[in-house]
Amino acid sequence: MNWRDPAASDKHYWHRFSAFYERHFATLGEVSSILEYGVLDGASIRWLRLLFPQAEIVGVDILPVQPSWPVGPGITYRTVDQASRPAIGRLLHDLGRRFDLVIEDGSHFPPHQAHCLAETFPLVREGGIYILEDLHTSHPRHSYYRDYCAPGTPNCLHLLLYIEHLRATGQTMRPADIGRLAHPGMFTEADVSGLAAMIGRVEIFRRATLPLRCYACGTDDFDPVALVCRCGVDLDILSADSMTSVLYRENCSFVNKKTKKLYSMM
Numbered sequence: 033m034n035w036r037d038p039a040a041s042d043k044h045y046w047h048r049f050s051a052f053y054e055r056h057f058a059t060l061g062e063v064s065s066i067l068e069y070g071v072l073d074g075a076s077i078r079w080l081r082l083l084f085p086q087a088e089i090v091g092v093d094i095l096p097v098q099p100s101w102p103v104g105p106g107i108t109y110r111t112v113d114q115a116s117r118p119a120i121g122r123l124l125h126d127l128g129r130r131f132d133l134v135i136e137d138g139s140h141f142p143p144h145q146a147h148c149l150a151e152t153f154p155l156v157r158e159g160g161i162y163i164l165e166d167l168h169t170s171h172p173r174h175s176y177y178r179d180y181c182a183p184g185t186p187n188c189l190h191l192l193l194y195i196e197h198l199r200a201t202g203q204t205m206r207p208a209d210i211g212r213l214a215h216p217g218m219f220t221e222a223d224v225s226g227l228a229a230m231i232g233r234v235e236i237f238r239r240a241t242l243p244l245r246c247y248a249c250g251t252d253d254f255d256p257v258a259l260v261c262r263c264g265v266d267l268d269i270l271s272a273d274s275m276t277s278v279l280y281r282e283n284c285s286f287v288n289k290k291t292k293k294l295y296s297m298m
């Protein structure tokens with residue numbers, strides 16, 4: 033695999049998210065500020081650089097800057113552990129800006145997805161997009177749910193499915209739902225009601241096709257009937273895999289106390 037290739041991201045060859053994203057990116061207009069959680073080998077940063085040559089791009093990872101990560105004007109990196117919600121808050125405070133586009137593609141642990149969403153979504157500009165990638169790890173049938181959530185714990189998947197349902201049926205969230213979706217270590221009631229007010233539209237994508245190539249062996253030597261790669265990897269057509277979400281920031285006047293404080297410093 034050639035890591036200098038922007039298409040080397042699993043967004044493209046395994047999950048097949050990139051074409052779905054690019055259709056949504058077309059709605060953004062001018063993009064000047066991008067944040068991505070999760071850098072790995074920098075393939076996604078390269079892809080974003082190609083799509084948005086003028087944008088300031090911040091890559092955030094638990095790792096310090098790696099030799100393989102792309103460098104150049106407008107690209108900066110920050111080291112943060114998504115396990116710490118206060119650390120994410122401090123990072124965003126230090127960056128002191130709003131974002132046209134945020135991609136959360138970090139650890140994929142359900143509480144980390146919730147921390148990043150609750151802290152970062154308020155800083156997406158109106159009409160901007162927040163991508164919560166690999167949402168399938170918050171599915172109760174996924175091993176990360178079993179490892180990181182007590183049975184019955186609501187997380188980002190539950191919240192986003194419910195907000196999408198409310199938008200599709202033209203309803204607003206009831207107080208009882210707010211309490212039901214809040215959970216210590218995941219979302220407070222203020223997070224739930226704030227996100228329900230700010231997220232205008234939720235688009236959920238789940239791959240229903242074969243990947244372009246296998247994430248383990250790099251080939252497309254697939255058994256077309258068993259739906260496995262000949263190296264043994266399941267192509268995950270029906271399991272909890274390759275699910276992502278695009279969340280649009282509502283044009284609304286809602287700001288919680290903390291966000292208001294943050295905005296007043298910019």
Ligand SMILES: C[S@@+](CC[C@H](N)C(=O)[O-])C[C@H]1O[C@@H](n2cnc3c(N)ncnc32)[C@H](O)[C@@H]1O
Pocket residue numbers: 040041042043068069070071072073074075076077092093094095112113114115137138139144
């Ligand atoms: C799926 S990869 C990112 C892939 C990249 N966005 C792409 O598409 O090319 C996940 C990244 O999250 C980082 N990561 C793992 N745990 C983390 C944590 N607790 N906080 C921040 N980053 C973390 C890993 O170091 C890794 O680089």
